[in-house]
Amino acid sequence: MSSLQLHQSLAPLLYKPNFLSHLPYPTLRFRSLPVASFSKNGISMSQSHENGVVRNGAQEEYSDSLPEGLLRELMPTHVAVIMDGNRRWARMRGLPIWSGYEAGVRALRRIVELCCKWGIKVLTVFAFSSDNWFRPKVETDFLMGLFERGLRDELENFSKAGIRISVIGGSTKFPKPLQVLITDAMEVTKNNSRLHLIVAVNYSGQNDIVQACQSIALKVKDGVVKLEDINEFLIERELETNCTDFPCPDLLIRTSGELRISNFLLWQLAFTELYFEHSHWPDFGDDEFLEALRSFQQRQRRYGGHDS
Amino acid sequence: MAFTNESHNLDLNAVTDLICWCKQLGIKYITLYDDLGKLKGNQKDLFRCLDYKASLLDGNNNHPLTKTNGNGYTRPRANGTPSESINYIKGLTILSKQEGRQKFVRDIKNLLTVEPDRIDIELVQKHIGWTSDPEMLVTFGTKQCLFGFPPWQLRLTEIFSLPSHRNITYKTFIDCLEKYSRTTQRLGA
Numbered sequence: 001m002s003s004l005q006l007h008q009s010l011a012p013l014l015y016k017p018n019f020l021s022h023l024p025y026p027t028l029r030f031r032s033l034p035v036a037s038f039s040k041n042g043i044s045m046s047q048s049h050e051n052g053v054v055r056n057g058a059q060e061e062y063s064d065s066l067p068e069g070l071l072r073e074l075m076p077t078h079v080a081v082i083m084d085g086n087r088r089w090a091r092m093r094g095l096p097i098w099s100g101y102e103a104g105v106r107a108l109r110r111i112v113e114l115c116c117k118w119g120i121k122v123l124t125v126f127a128f129s130s131d132n133w134f135r136p137k138v139e140t141d142f143l144m145g146l147f148e149r150g151l152r153d154e155l156e157n158f159s160k161a162g163i164r165i166s167v168i169g170g171s172t173k174f175p176k177p178l179q180v181l182i183t184d185a186m187e188v189t190k191n192n193s194r195l196h197l198i199v200a201v202n203y204s205g206q207n208d209i210v211q212a213c214q215s216i217a218l219k220v221k222d223g224v225v226k227l228e229d230i231n232e233f234l235i236e237r238e239l240e241t242n243c244t245d246f247p248c249p250d251l252l253i254r255t256s257g258e259l260r261i262s263n264f265l266l267w268q269l270a271f272t273e274l275y276f277e278h279s280h281w282p283d284f285g286d287d288e289f290l291e292a293l294r295s296f297q298q299r300q301r302r303y304g305g306h307d308s
Numbered sequence: 309m310a311f312t313n314e315s316h317n318l319d320l321n322a323v324t325d326l327i328c329w330c331k332q333l334g335i336k337y338i339t340l341y342d343d344l345g346k347l348k349g350n351q352k353d354l355f356r357c358l359d360y361k362a363s364l365l366d367g368n369n370n371h372p373l374t375k376t377n378g379n380g381y382t383r384p385r386a387n388g389t390p391s392e393s394i395n396y397i398k399g400l401t402i403l404s405k406q407e408g409r410q411k412f413v414r415d416i417k418n419l420l421t422v423e424p425d426r427i428d429i430e431l432v433q434k435h436i437g438w439t440s441d442p443e444m445l446v447t448f449g450t451k452q453c454l455f456g457f458p459p460w461q462l463r464l465t466e467i468f469s470l471p472s473h474r475n476i477t478y479k480t481f482i483d484c485l486e487k488y489s490r491t492t493q494r495l496g497a
Contacts, residue, residue, distance in 0.1 A: 210432060217419075270408065299450065
């Protein structure tokens with residue numbers, strides 16, 4: 001089957017009803033906070049610095065209550081996910097791998113909803129690694145198309161739901177229309193603050209560190225930064241996750257039973273809780289996410305934060 | 309091997325067991341990591357314990373210099389260096405949080421004076437001085453976290469978690485290695 005025929009046969013599957021339009025913009029009730037500074041949206045936040053990482057002490061209450069067993073004060077601020085297992089999920093069901101990717105998109109939509117509902121501030125997802133270009137071209141073309149269509153379809157809903165979109169990873173290999181769409185999406189949603197969804201596409205943790213080094217080297221060359229002032233916090237500020245005030249995930253979830261971080265957020269994961277889940281990504285739903293959060297909270301209760 | 313939230317409670321006996329098992333199984337390079345640097349601080353005791361274990365494994369209980377003091381440790385030689393354990397410390401590296409991100413910064417500082425365009429993965433790799441990335445990392449402790457283990461090297465490392473290194477059995481360790489042997493890395497493909 002030629003790639004054109006393949007794309008045409010998949011066309012009906014690629015248009016889904018908008019999923020976020022039913023989600024009300026949150027009704028926020030504020031408790032009094034020790035230190036107040038106001039973001040552009042007028043939300044008061046307290047911030048503490050922990051080794052150069054800004055942590056949000058915001059105590060917003062959301063109109064949606066948390067499921068049983070979860071405590072608001074122990075919710076992670078930043079969750080990262082390696083969405084692994086789409087193709088294996090499809091093969092196990094005798095389906096073409098495209099069905100696996102489709103199902104993966106549905107799972108991602110649900111997790112984005114839950115993050116909004118439960119007050120998680122940042123969700124970073126590993127959608128496509130720089131190593132994934134080794135896959136057959138028909139597959140990478142499909143994935144780029146899926147990403148473009150998904151972003152185009154959901155942009156309005158993201159705006160309505162208060163979701164900010166950022167895309168990290170080198171975009172020069174993407175088709176030009178996708179590059180333009182990404183730039184527009186990031187611009188249109190940049191003031192949203194309910195959830196920051198960071199999508200890592202064509203991303204590599206080592207390349208992220210290298211580009212941070214290049215950026216610092218340029219500043220050294222220009223006399224903006226002195227060599228003796230370079231420390232790990234400066235490197236952190238130059239990484240692609242500098243689009244958020246909370247660049248280091250509190251919790252990393254990887255699905256499909258694989259036990260490695262596969263070149264994802266190498267620098268940022270130094271003190272992150274790791275949670276390896278057996279189910280494949282399309283099967284990662286409410287129950288699985290809840291279990292991951294409960295496990296995270298249990299560990300926090302027992303051992304507290306770490307000395308980072 | 310990384311002793312994550314067990315730094316306060318290290319059992320050198322168990323640690324040296326792990327080292328000996330690795331060596332007996334032909335594992336060439338072993339890195340021990342605890343973020344608080346307790347292993348580094350107790351290197352002398354660690355090597356003494358390793359010396360004793362090595363002498364047992366090599367069947368040399370009556371070695372004139374391996375007299376236990378009732379706690380299972382050898383009397384060290386006059387210069388304090390390990391004797392029988394030389395084969396067991398070859399390829400052994402002991403790290404703490406100082407060798408994590410902080411060391412990465414120290415190693416690449418000189419690199420940051422070159423033309424930015426020249427900086428790439430290969431050049432960074434040359435500056436950080438690791439021979440090879442660990443293929444397998446075993447973390448001990450109920451918190452599943454890397455606790456600042458050198459980040460650059462963990463790109464493709466398989467991570468296994470065990471609740472504790474204390475009272476670890478050979479079988480548990482072998483089970484870990486067997487799981488590792490069954491993993492398939494697709495390397496993005």
